[in-house]
Amino acid sequence: MIELEGLTKRYGAKLAVDRLTFTVRPGIVTGFLGPNGAGKSTTMRMMIGLDRPTAGDVRIDGRHYADLRDPLTYIGALLEAKAVHGGRSAYNHLLCLAQSNGIPRSRVHEVLETVGLTSVAKKRAKGFSMGMGQRLGIAAALLGDPRILMFDEPVNGLDPEGIHWIRNLMKRLAAEGRTVFVSSHLMSEMALTADHLVVIGQGRLLADTSMPEFIAQNSRSYVRLRAPEQERLRDLLDGAGITKVTAAKDGSLEAEGTDAARLGELAAEHGLVLHELSPQQASLEDAFMQLTAESVEYHAHSGGAAGAVDGHVLAEPPVAGVTAAGATTAGQPAAPAAEWGAGWREQQSGGRKSRKGS
Amino acid sequence: MTATRVLQSEWTKIRSVQSTIWTLALAVVVTLALGALISIVTRNTFDDMPTQDRLFFDPTFVSFAGMGLGQLAMIVFGVLVVSNEYSTGMIRSSLAAVPRRGTFLFSKIAVAALLALVIGMITSFGAFFLGQALLGEHRASIGDQGVLRAVFGGGLYMALIAVFSMGIAAMLRSPMLSLGILMPFFFIISNILGNVDATRKVGQYLPDQAGSKVMQVITRPDNSAPYGPWGGLAIMAAWVVAALIGGYLVIKNRDA
Numbered sequence: 001m002i003e004l005e006g007l008t009k010r011y012g013a014k015l016a017v018d019r020l021t022f023t024v025r026p027g028i029v030t031g032f033l034g035p036n037g038a039g040k041s042t043t044m045r046m047m048i049g050l051d052r053p054t055a056g057d058v059r060i061d062g063r064h065y066a067d068l069r070d071p072l073t074y075i076g077a078l079l080e081a082k083a084v085h086g087g088r089s090a091y092n093h094l095l096c097l098a099q100s101n102g103i104p105r106s107r108v109h110e111v112l113e114t115v116g117l118t119s120v121a122k123k124r125a126k127g128f129s130m131g132m133g134q135r136l137g138i139a140a141a142l143l144g145d146p147r148i149l150m151f152d153e154p155v156n157g158l159d160p161e162g163i164h165w166i167r168n169l170m171k172r173l174a175a176e177g178r179t180v181f182v183s184s185h186l187m188s189e190m191a192l193t194a195d196h197l198v199v200i201g202q203g204r205l206l207a208d209t210s211m212p213e214f215i216a217q218n219s220r221s222y223v224r225l226r227a228p229e230q231e232r233l234r235d236l237l238d239g240a241g242i243t244k245v246t247a248a249k250d251g252s253l254e255a256e257g258t259d260a261a262r263l264g265e266l267a268a269e270h271g272l273v274l275h276e277l278s279p280q281q282a283s284l285e286d287a288f289m290q291l292t293a294e295s296v297e298y299h300a301h302s303g304g305a306a307g308a309v310d311g312h313v314l315a316e317p318p319v320a321g322v323t324a325a326g327a328t329t330a331g332q333p334a335a336p337a338a339e340w341g342a343g344w345r346e347q348q349s350g351g352r353k354s355r356k357g358s
Numbered sequence: 359m360t361a362t363r364v365l366q367s368e369w370t371k372i373r374s375v376q377s378t379i380w381t382l383a384l385a386v387v388v389t390l391a392l393g394a395l396i397s398i399v400t401r402n403t404f405d406d407m408p409t410q411d412r413l414f415f416d417p418t419f420v421s422f423a424g425m426g427l428g429q430l431a432m433i434v435f436g437v438l439v440v441s442n443e444y445s446t447g448m449i450r451s452s453l454a455a456v457p458r459r460g461t462f463l464f465s466k467i468a469v470a471a472l473l474a475l476v477i478g479m480i481t482s483f484g485a486f487f488l489g490q491a492l493l494g495e496h497r498a499s500i501g502d503q504g505v506l507r508a509v510f511g512g513g514l515y516m517a518l519i520a521v522f523s524m525g526i527a528a529m530l531r532s533p534m535l536s537l538g539i540l541m542p543f544f545f546i547i548s549n550i551l552g553n554v555d556a557t558r559k560v561g562q563y564l565p566d567q568a569g570s571k572v573m574q575v576i577t578r579p580d581n582s583a584p585y586g587p588w589g590g591l592a593i594m595a596a597w598v599v600a601a602l603i604g605g606y607l608v609i610k611n612r613d614a
Contacts, residue, residue, distance in 0.1 A: 045450075045613075045614075048454050048457075049453065049454075049457045050450055050453055050454065050613060050614040051613040051614070052611075052613060065457055066457040066458060068457070069360070071454065071455065071457055072454070072455050077454055079450055081447055081450065082446075082447045083447045083448060083449075083450040083451040083454075084446065084447065084448060084451065085371075085375060085442060085443075085446040085448040086446060087375045087376055087377065087446075088371070088374045088375055089374065092370060092371075092374035093451075095370050095374075096367045096368075096370040096371045096374070097367070097451060097452075097455045099363055099366045099367040099370055100363055100364050100366075100367035100452075100455045100456050101363070101455055102363050140451060
């Protein structure tokens with residue numbers, strides 16, 4: 001179990017992590033979600049004592065990280081940034097970590113086998129591909145057979161096979177009753193692996209909820225209706241007891257709590273012309289975008305400093321995308337969503353490139 | 359018990375990278391080769407030297423002539439042992455495994471210092487015996503007054519210069535920055551400060567100027583140092599302690 005209490009990190013004027021309070025519970029995969037730069041890595045670094053919190057507290061099984069005896073046997077961490085001396089072999093890298101925590105040499109062989117690096121154990125880490133480097137990092141995390149595992153963006157830059165492998169590993173570790181805490185900036189990744197979700201933006205806690213709950217709350221399904229006689233359509237819906245109707249910015253109506261068939265029949269009954277009748281499902285990615293867009297908005301106006309939130313000035317460039325995100329409806333990838341995907345693709349191809357290069 | 363584990367871990371680290379081998383090998387080879395060369399030249403030109411120089415001829419110190427250059431390899435060794443942790447990112451793995459930063463830093467330095475001391479002694483004794491063999495009739499014997507102290511002190515000097523570099527590297531973190539300051543300082547600046555009359559009063563208290571006093575057997579009449587061989591080494595040791603305290607404070611208080 002990891003408990004954060006008002007955890008705060010300030011770099012000069014910038015508040016990287018802002019009073020985070022949540023608990024990572026054992027036996028499940030907890031996803032730690034937020035856009036790049038939201039403070040995920042900083043939070044994880046504070047959890048294992050690499051960075052000192054400006055304020056607040058984080059405890060591992062009730063104790064501070066520095067007070068853990070043989071910390072690798074409590075918590076294993078895969079950090080985003082490389083943490084290996086390239087001139088040292090994979091075996092010696094793991095051996096020196098094992099020795100410092102009284103972990104037997106045989107365990108080094110075991111974890112090398114687990115991550116599939118036995119054949120290159122004596123090779124220098126310098127020559128490792130992105131995927132092999134990631135596996136070495138995971139081997140180090142597993143070294144002490146810890147009850148808690150922490151992975152910072154573990155699938156970044158990996159090929160599909162590597163991604164698949166990591167997903168299964170995390171599920172297996174959680175199934176063994178371990179605490180798994182994994183960060184990502186991809187909602188789709190979290191939806192596949194996480195049972196519980198912690199969302200942050202600009203260092204602030206935005207959501208702390210179970211995955212099914214998050215899906216239920218955020219994947220809104222509705223029917224989009226467009227009619228030349230919009231007022232009449234509205235009255236018709238009202239009359240039929242369909243009250244959850246919102247007018248979208250493009251002039252269509254969005255009706256919730258009913259299905260397209262019933263609405264079509266209703267319109268036909270009253271001889272109303274429909275130009276559009278389409279069932280819609282807002283994706284989790286959209287829900288996440290909207291959730292974090294607010295924090296981006298907040299950041300854009302107040303420069304990251306604590307201050308009043310002004311959500312209405314939307315003219316500045318960084319905020320333009322947020323307006324679009326607010327108006328996003330399902331099936332139409334709005335501008336920020338496209339950017340999001342583009343960033344993801346870029347990283348993916350970057351990862352492949354580095355694999356080829358090595 | 360925990361400390362023993364960390365020492366063992368640091369020993370694995372230090373023996374498993376190539377920079378350890380080539381820096382230490384370079385320290386031995388450069389010191390011995392240059393010392394040998396200068397010993398040969400000295401023997402061949404001994405009769406042409408001024409009377410003053412012949413009168414206060416110090417064969418032990420002559421055989422150590424390569425140390426000025428050899429110590430630079432020791433400095434590189436000391437800097438790399440510490441700063442490689444930062445430049446490679448290994449520090450994050452290391453501190454996750456050993457979160458007590460004082461234990462981490464001083465275990466690392468203890469292991470590296472011990473290794474530097476062993477190599478320093480090999481270098482010092484090697485340079486002495488090789489140099490004396492080449493000096494012919496002008497040679498000194500290890501049994502002569504003050505000679506054993508000087509040779510032993512030479513080994514200590516090499517180890518201390520390495521540890522000093524480790525402390526500086528722990529403060530500065532960057533290998534390039536550390537080497538960029540230490541190399542020119544010990545190779546050029548310190549020599550200028552210690553040999554120019556105007557600055558000698560200050561220069562003689564610099565770590566290498568004070569520390570190298572222990573390697574001299576014969577005191578020249580123009581010697582103005584207010585300390586003896588061990589006093590000089592103590593001054594050097596004080597510098598080393600100061601560097602280590604600085605390094606400790608930095609690692610203790612800064613984010614990794």
